[in-house]
Amino acid sequence: MTHTRTRLDRGRNALGPALELVHTGRAPTRAVLTTELGVTRATAGAVAGELQTLGLITVDSRPSAAPGSQGRPSHRLAIADDGPVVLAAQVHADGFRAALVGLGGRIAATAPGCMTVDADPAQVLGEVVAAGAALLRGSGRRCIGAGLAVPSAVAEPEGTALNPLHLAWPAGAPVRDIFNRCLTDAGLAVPGFCGNDVNLAALAEHRHGAGHGAEHLLCVATGHRGVGGALVLDGRLHSGSAGLALEVGHLTVDPQGRPCHCGSRGCLDVETDPLALLEAAGRTPDPAGSLLDQARHLLRTDRTPVARAATATVIDRLGLGLAGLVNILNPDRIILGGLHRWLLEADPARLRAVVEERSLWGRSGSIPILPCTLDHNSLVGAAELAWQPVLDDPLTALAT
Amino acid sequence: MTHTRTRLDRGRNALGPALELVHTGRAPTRAVLTTELGVTRATAGAVAGELQTLGLITVDSRPSAAPGSQGRPSHRLAIADDGPVVLAAQVHADGFRAALVGLGGRIAATAPGCMTVDADPAQVLGEVVAAGAALLRGSGRRCIGAGLAVPSAVAEPEGTALNPLHLAWPAGAPVRDIFNRCLTDAGLAVPGFCGNDVNLAALAEHRHGAGHGAEHLLCVATGHRGVGGALVLDGRLHSGSAGLALEVGHLTVDPQGRPCHCGSRGCLDVETDPLALLEAAGRTPDPAGSLLDQARHLLRTDRTPVARAATATVIDRLGLGLAGLVNILNPDRIILGGLHRWLLEADPARLRAVVEERSLWGRSGSIPILPCTLDHNSLVGAAELAWQPVLDDPLTALAT
DNA sequence: GCAATTTGTTTATGGGAGGCACAAAGCCAG
DNA sequence: CTGGCTTTGTGCCTCCCATAAACAAATTGC
Numbered sequence: 001m002t003h004t005r006t007r008l009d010r011g012r013n014a015l016g017p018a019l020e021l022v023h024t025g026r027a028p029t030r031a032v033l034t035t036e037l038g039v040t041r042a043t044a045g046a047v048a049g050e051l052q053t054l055g056l057i058t059v060d061s062r063p064s065a066a067p068g069s070q071g072r073p074s075h076r077l078a079i080a081d082d083g084p085v086v087l088a089a090q091v092h093a094d095g096f097r098a099a100l101v102g103l104g105g106r107i108a109a110t111a112p113g114c115m116t117v118d119a120d121p122a123q124v125l126g127e128v129v130a131a132g133a134a135l136l137r138g139s140g141r142r143c144i145g146a147g148l149a150v151p152s153a154v155a156e157p158e159g160t161a162l163n164p165l166h167l168a169w170p171a172g173a174p175v176r177d178i179f180n181r182c183l184t185d186a187g188l189a190v191p192g193f194c195g196n197d198v199n200l201a202a203l204a205e206h207r208h209g210a211g212h213g214a215e216h217l218l219c220v221a222t223g224h225r226g227v228g229g230a231l232v233l234d235g236r237l238h239s240g241s242a243g244l245a246l247e248v249g250h251l252t253v254d255p256q257g258r259p260c261h262c263g264s265r266g267c268l269d270v271e272t273d274p275l276a277l278l279e280a281a282g283r284t285p286d287p288a289g290s291l292l293d294q295a296r297h298l299l300r301t302d303r304t305p306v307a308r309a310a311t312a313t314v315i316d317r318l319g320l321g322l323a324g325l326v327n328i329l330n331p332d333r334i335i336l337g338g339l340h341r342w343l344l345e346a347d348p349a350r351l352r353a354v355v356e357e358r359s360l361w362g363r364s365g366s367i368p369i370l371p372c373t374l375d376h377n378s379l380v381g382a383a384e385l386a387w388q389p390v391l392d393d394p395l396t397a398l399a400t
Numbered sequence: 401m402t403h404t405r406t407r408l409d410r411g412r413n414a415l416g417p418a419l420e421l422v423h424t425g426r427a428p429t430r431a432v433l434t435t436e437l438g439v440t441r442a443t444a445g446a447v448a449g450e451l452q453t454l455g456l457i458t459v460d461s462r463p464s465a466a467p468g469s470q471g472r473p474s475h476r477l478a479i480a481d482d483g484p485v486v487l488a489a490q491v492h493a494d495g496f497r498a499a500l501v502g503l504g505g506r507i508a509a510t511a512p513g514c515m516t517v518d519a520d521p522a523q524v525l526g527e528v529v530a531a532g533a534a535l536l537r538g539s540g541r542r543c544i545g546a547g548l549a550v551p552s553a554v555a556e557p558e559g560t561a562l563n564p565l566h567l568a569w570p571a572g573a574p575v576r577d578i579f580n581r582c583l584t585d586a587g588l589a590v591p592g593f594c595g596n597d598v599n600l601a602a603l604a605e606h607r608h609g610a611g612h613g614a615e616h617l618l619c620v621a622t623g624h625r626g627v628g629g630a631l632v633l634d635g636r637l638h639s640g641s642a643g644l645a646l647e648v649g650h651l652t653v654d655p656q657g658r659p660c661h662c663g664s665r666g667c668l669d670v671e672t673d674p675l676a677l678l679e680a681a682g683r684t685p686d687p688a689g690s691l692l693d694q695a696r697h698l699l700r701t702d703r704t705p706v707a708r709a710a711t712a713t714v715i716d717r718l719g720l721g722l723a724g725l726v727n728i729l730n731p732d733r734i735i736l737g738g739l740h741r742w743l744l745e746a747d748p749a750r751l752r753a754v755v756e757e758r759s760l761w762g763r764s765g766s767i768p769i770l771p772c773t774l775d776h777n778s779l780v781g782a783a784e785l786a787w788q789p790v791l792d793d794p795l796t797a798l799a800t
Numbered sequence: 801g802c803a804a805t806t807t808g809t810t811t812a813t814g815g816g817a818g819g820c821a822c823a824a825a826g827c828c829a830g
Numbered sequence: 831c832t833g834g835c836t837t838t839g840t841g842c843c844t845c846c847c848a849t850a851a852a853c854a855a856a857t858t859g860c
Contacts, residue, residue: 041808242730328629442819
């Protein structure tokens with residue numbers, strides 16, 4: 001009996017990888033998809049067709065001829081503008097931000113929110129989800145998952161916040177479970193995931209930002225207080241066996257430095273944060289305002305010798321910490337966020353020189369050190385978490 | 401037309417993973433193979449049959465009934481005793497060792513060799529390969545590859561020794577190319593690979609020794625001089641973007657410590673090596689003998705207060721270094737080799753206490769710290785390198 | 801207009817794994 | 831000893847999914 005095949009009798013296994021290529025901007029056309037996937041044109045065509053019928057990508061009808069190239073021009077593949085979204089959120093010491101994020105790291109809508117300092121996880125996440133649900137109602141788009149970035153190491157696979165030092169949350173709070181409960185309470189029957197904010201920022205930068213194409217990406221960032229690190233190896237986030245990897249805040253960068261709450265002295269955490277910079281410059285920080293903004297203002301505007309000396313000192317400390325990490329991890333690219341990004345931009349040559357000088361075997365001179373490039377990278381990273389099931393297997397993830 | 405299929409119309413893709421399971425001792429029977437591979441019994445049977453006809457494994461004819469289990473007993477799968485071997489070798493400051501190693505990390509034959517202190521790479525590797533070729537003639541087994549462990553970081557993909565500090569070799573020596581030239585000169589038309597000795601020891605311990613089953617394995621070892629580290633993530637060696645990862649010798653463990661050739665002070669390298677222990681105990685090391693042996697002798701036999709105090713001091717330094725690595729890498733198991741292994745065995749409680757106390761967030765208390773268990777683990781690791789193509793795709797690797 | 805080049809699609813073919821029935825080989829109960 | 835019960839191993843069929851190959855389409859260059 002002849003067996004009529006309607007559609008997609010091929011390309012089923014390549015569906016996930018293909019979507020990931022379009023998602024990360026590495027497959028602008030079906031021809032590129034063919035070579036990147038290592039399949040035939042027939043398969044690539046079938047895959048693209050299926051992704052299109054799933055409403056995830058679009059193929060433009062008018063092919064655009066690339067100048068200087070011969071042959072038939074390619075149709076361009078792009079993320080669908082009206083495709084599904086995920087709910088992404090970031091919680092930090094000063095408040096939270098909720099957003100709808102489509103494939104390709106595209107933020108479709110965003111809303112900030114504040115919270116009381118001593119709010120417990122259930123309260124905060126309830127508000128977060130409420131804000132997200134409001135955005136969702138306004139957009140009319142389908143939501144297929146939710147992701148949350150928190151300023152704490154997150155244990156895998158439990159999904160608990162191990163050290164939420166900058167929030168009034170108990171250590172070990174079952175954040176993912178609470179998040180999922182809030183989601184179902186709000187009528188959103190989608191799976192929720194959560195992760196550390198710096199880890200997720202690194203993931204986002206790797207897929208859509210300055211980390212694109214790096215094989216061993218190291219990301220270090222300060223937020224309002226505290227330093228976080230993350231490592232992306234071969235496209236996968238390495239968060240250690242318990243989610244506690246790259247807790248780099250307590251590398252010693254000055255043995256005679258100021259005491260740290262960890263019991264040691266001169267930790268990266270207390271020597272390269274906004275407060276350290278302001279104090280080194282002799283400023284008395286205004287407790288009402290954001291320390292990060294004050295430090296950034298200093299870096300951008302203050303050209304006095306004392307400010308420059310303070311900047312140089314903090315840059316040297318940061319360089320020392322980065323060099324230690326380079327010796328242990330040997331990354332091929334480093335991305336800095338938060339205050340570290342502003343420090344890099346204040347004097348890139350100095351930071352690179354310190355890292356090169358203090359890291360061994362001379363190779364590190366060629367390691368690029370770059371500022372992060374995405375707005376809200378933790379938010380986009382949280383969205384990546386929620387998109388992951390779709391990237392792994394679009395058919396089953398969207399089957400519901 | 402009906403199409404008669406002779407053999408292996410299935411299981412081709414699972415061949416490599418299946419061999420790896422038998423190789424690492426995780427698939428004693430076809431039934432286990434079925435569950436571990438996640439395929440049907442039919443496929444697992446076909447795979448085992450094909451591996452058998454390739455001469456890699458054996459299936460015993462008399463099934464052994466496991467006591468206390470019901471059902472039909474399984475036939476046991478085992479590495480074939482007369483299968484192919486690889487030539488493995490390790491070079492260190494005092495000489496070298498060549499061996500033939502079968503699947504499963506089984507050393508079939510081994511031969512030590514000495515070398516002049518100032519010999520260049522071509523001389524040394526020429527002798528190494530000659531010794532291996534002699535073993536091979538004596539065994540009558542087929543050789544399908546060669547692996548070399550060197551006490552230096554090895555750059556990937558160039559295969560050059562970046563810092564062979566303990567050999568009289570130039571930095572950047574193209575060790576893999578030289579090794580391959582020696583192999584072809586000796587009439588062995590097999591591919592040669594090389595890697596860092598501690599990295600390879602970690603790989604071997606992960607596959608056949610104390611690291612079995614760990615997902616995030618950290619390995620730290622001293623040899624005669626110098627400290628090396630290695631990390632095995634999800635079964636794959638992580639050696640960094642340029643082969644320079646885990647160069648942990650220059651972590652600072654005592655800011656007021658002795659000067660190190662790297663320019664800093666109190667590095668792990670100089671504070672936890674045999675010389676440091678002997679000096680701390682007030683011994684004058686005998687330059688004629690092996691420092692490692694003298695240090696080991698001290699740890700095993702000397703119960704005087706000064707020896708105990710020296711041991712405690714060095715253990716504390718080691719613990720500090722390990723704690724730093726735990727904070728950055730969050731491994732789920734730590735394996736120690738060389739002098740560090742003897743330090744662990746001299747006072748396991750003290751070392752574990754220091755690591756626990758100095759690592760953050762308390763989780764590390766549960767990280768097992770174990771001595772390495774394989775004899776010649778670097779050698780076995782070098783063999784793993786040579787076996788890798790076979791484990792990846794047995795059919796093409798053995799096609800020649 | 802025609803060759804050359806690259807892209808996309810249709811159709812036929814085939815590799816390789818799953819499903820299922822059955823056989824085999826041990827326990828255990830009677 | 832014999833007939834269930836359980837687990838392991840194998841033969842046969844089916845079907846998913848990818849390749850191969852031929853054809854069609856859209857552009858550049860001559």
